Structures are given as C-alpha cells and as structure tokens.
Amino acid sequence: MPAVPEPYLQEIADGVHAHIQPDGTWCLSNAGVLVGPDAVTLVDTAATERRTRLLREAVASVTHRPVRTVVNTHHHGDHTHGNHLFAGRARLIGHDLCPPAVLEQGTLVKRLWPDVEWGEVPVTPPSITFSERMTLHLGELRVELHHAGPAHTDNDVVVWIPERRTLLAGDIVFNGGTPFVLWGSVSGTLAALDRLRALGARHVLPGHGPVGGPELFDRTERYLRWIQTLARDAADAGLTPLQAAREADLGEFADWTDPERVVGNLHRAFHELPGAAGRAGAEPGAPLDTRAAFLEMIEYNGGRPLTCLA
Numbered sequence: 690m691p692a693v694p695e696p697y698l699q700e701i702a703d704g705v706h707a708h709i710q711p712d713g714t715w716c717l718s719n720a721g722v723l724v725g726p727d728a729v730t731l732v733d734t735a736a737t738e739r740r741t742r743l744l745r746e747a748v749a750s751v752t753h754r755p756v757r758t759v760v761n762t763h764h765h766g767d768h769t770h771g772n773h774l775f776a777g778r779a780r781l782i783g784h785d786l787c788p789p790a791v792l793e794q795g796t797l798v799k800r801l802w803p804d805v806e807w808g809e810v811p812v813t814p815p816s817i818t819f820s821e822r823m824t825l826h827l828g829e830l831r832v833e834l835h836h837a838g839p840a841h842t843d844n845d846v847v848v849w850i851p852e853r854r855t856l857l858a859g860d861i862v863f864n865g866g867t868p869f870v871l872w873g874s875v876s877g878t879l880a881a882l883d884r885l886r887a888l889g890a891r892h893v894l895p896g897h898g899p900v901g902g903p904e905l906f907d908r909t910e911r912y913l914r915w916i917q918t919l920a921r922d923a924a925d926a927g928l929t930p931l932q933a934a935r936e937a938d939l940g941e942f943a944d945w946t947d948p949e950r951v952v953g954n955l956h957r958a959f960h961e962l963p964g965a966a967g968r969a970g971a972e973p974g975a976p977l978d979t980r981a982a983f984l985e986m987i988e989y990n991g992g993r994p995l996t997c998l999a
C-alpha cells in the first residue's frame with residue numbers, strides 16, 4: 690500500500706478553510722471549514738472514523754468554536770460517514786433526497802473496500818433538508834446552499850459564499866481525478882456546470898483534489914462532452930459501454946486518477962442517449978444498475994479491485 694500524504698488545512702478566503710485529503714482518489718474527499726463569529730459550519734465529513742477525528746483536530750487547530758452545523762454536499766459515504774461524530778451538538782443539513790440516499794446506501798463502501806479500517810461509522814443522515822435553496826448566516830456572512838443536481842448524484846448541494854467569491858462544489862468537480870456521474874447525470878452535470886460558472890467564483894473547492902478556480906469547470910465539461918460523443922459513436926457501432934471504454938483513447942484525460950470511472954460514466958451516458966437500446970433516453974438521475982457498472986469498472990482495471998487509500 691503506497692504511503693498517503695497527511696490531510697492539510699488551507700485558508701481559501703477570510704474564515705473559509707479547505708480540508709484537503711491527498712491524493713483525492715477513491716474516498717479521500719475534501720471538507721470545508723467555515724468559521725463564524727460563534728460557531729463553525731462544516732461542509733462534509735470524512736469516510737472513516739479516524740479521518741473524521743483528524744478533520745475535527747484540524748478544525749480545533751484554527752478555532753475553539755464548536756461545530757454547530759454540518760452540510761452534506763451529497764450522500765456518498767466519504768462525505769457523510771463522519772456525520773455521527775458531530776450529530777450530538779450540530780444540526781445536519783442536506784438536500785431533500787439526501788437522507789433516503791444515505792439510508793439506502795448504508796455501508797456500501799465497507800463492502801466495496803472491506804480492508805479499510807472504517808472504525809465506528811453508524812449511518813447518520815442529515816435531519817434538516819431543503820429542495821432548492823437555503824441560506825445560512827454566519828454573523829454578517831451569507832452562505833448560500835444551492836441544489837445543483839442531478840449531477841454527481843440526485844442530491845447535490847453546492848455552498849456559495851458570494852462575499853468571498855468562493856464555491857464549495859462537492860463532487861460535481863474533481864481536481865486531478867476523473868469526474869464520476871454514474872449515480873447522477875452527464876447532461877445534468879453539464880447543466881449544473883453552466884449554473885456554477887455563472888456564479889463568478891474565484892476560488893473553487895472540488896470534492897476531491899486541491900483547491901482551484903473556475904478552470905475546473907471547463908476541464909470537467911470537456912471530459913463530459915467527450916463521454917457523450919464516445920457514447921453516441923459506440924452505440925451507433927453496436928458497442929457496449931465496457932467495449933467502448935476499452936477502445937477509447939483517454940487523450941488529455943489520461944493523467945487523471947481513477948480512469949476506470951470512464952466505464953461508469955459511459956453507462957450513465959448510454960442510459961441518457963435518445964434511442965439507445967430502444968429507449969427514449971432516460972431522465973437525468975434515473976435509476977440504473979450501478980452495481981453491474983461498478984463490476985465492469987473492475988473488469989476494465991484488469992480484474993484488480995479499485996484502490997481506496999482511506
């Protein structure tokens with residue numbers, strides 16, 4: 690198992706910190722730490738108990754104010770497993786569709802990666818939800834929560850801080866890693882990227898990987914448009930998503946981590962194609978067999994299990 694660099698905290702803007710977990714691959718997600726006048730708002734937790742405790746220590750290194758609010762950008766375990774460590778003293782906020790997705794997912798990642806030391810990660814969904822928008826007031830600082838899906842999932846929330854021109858984008862964008870829309874939507878993510886770009890952010894905290902700027906939207910968009918074209922051509926040629934992925938040249942995206950996600954992304958793109966397999970083209974976020982797609986990602990990887998360094 691390769692050595693994994695320690696997580697680190699980076700101040701993006703006044704009172705807005707990013708907790709980055711290198712190297713940003715499977716389950717090594719980022720969190721946001723918003724320090725208000727009385728309390729801290731945390732954006733996402735971490736995948737394991739140990740990593741969530743490190744996150745809590747990182748918060749304590751910049752402020753002694755308590756964490757009173759946790760916002761989940763979506764239901765995936767690497768962003769929600771640590772919720773329980775804050776649940777007693779903090780309100781947990783997410784999109785309306787987040788709690789059912791957290792409950793349905795349960796401890797899926799523990800089954801996908803049984804060798805990881807997960808610790809105590811009881812399933813703890815958000816208890817306060819919203820459909821489109823919610824505003825938090827950290828003293829005089831306005832923090833807007835926007836529903837931006839279906840994109841990475843059907844319950845994506847981004848956190849926009851207009852006065853700091855800072856966007857916490859969750860897994861709608863990755864920096865250095867391959868985007869992943871198997872649980873969400875290709876076309877929905879493209880629509881979300883347009884809306885996020887229009888906010889005018891200077892700083893963008895991706896769900897995984899280092900802090901960047903609006904160029905992250907452009908790279909994600911280029912990849913997803915490439916996926917759509919690949920899916921259309923492959924469907925015309927009678928190929929399956931796995932066959933299309935195997936024949937594809939990743940080109941400018943070849944140096945991104947977790948390239949096997951191309952298979953899951955193609956499954957989603959095929960699902961949305963008008964006329965594919967006799968369908969009218971599925972709605973963004975419509976259910977599909979994610980388990981089968983995951984198994985094919987492993988097949989694409991030559992049968993090796995996907996690597997989780999959490």
Ligand SMILES: [Zn+2]
Nearest residue numbers: 763765841860
């Ligand atoms: Zn995710």
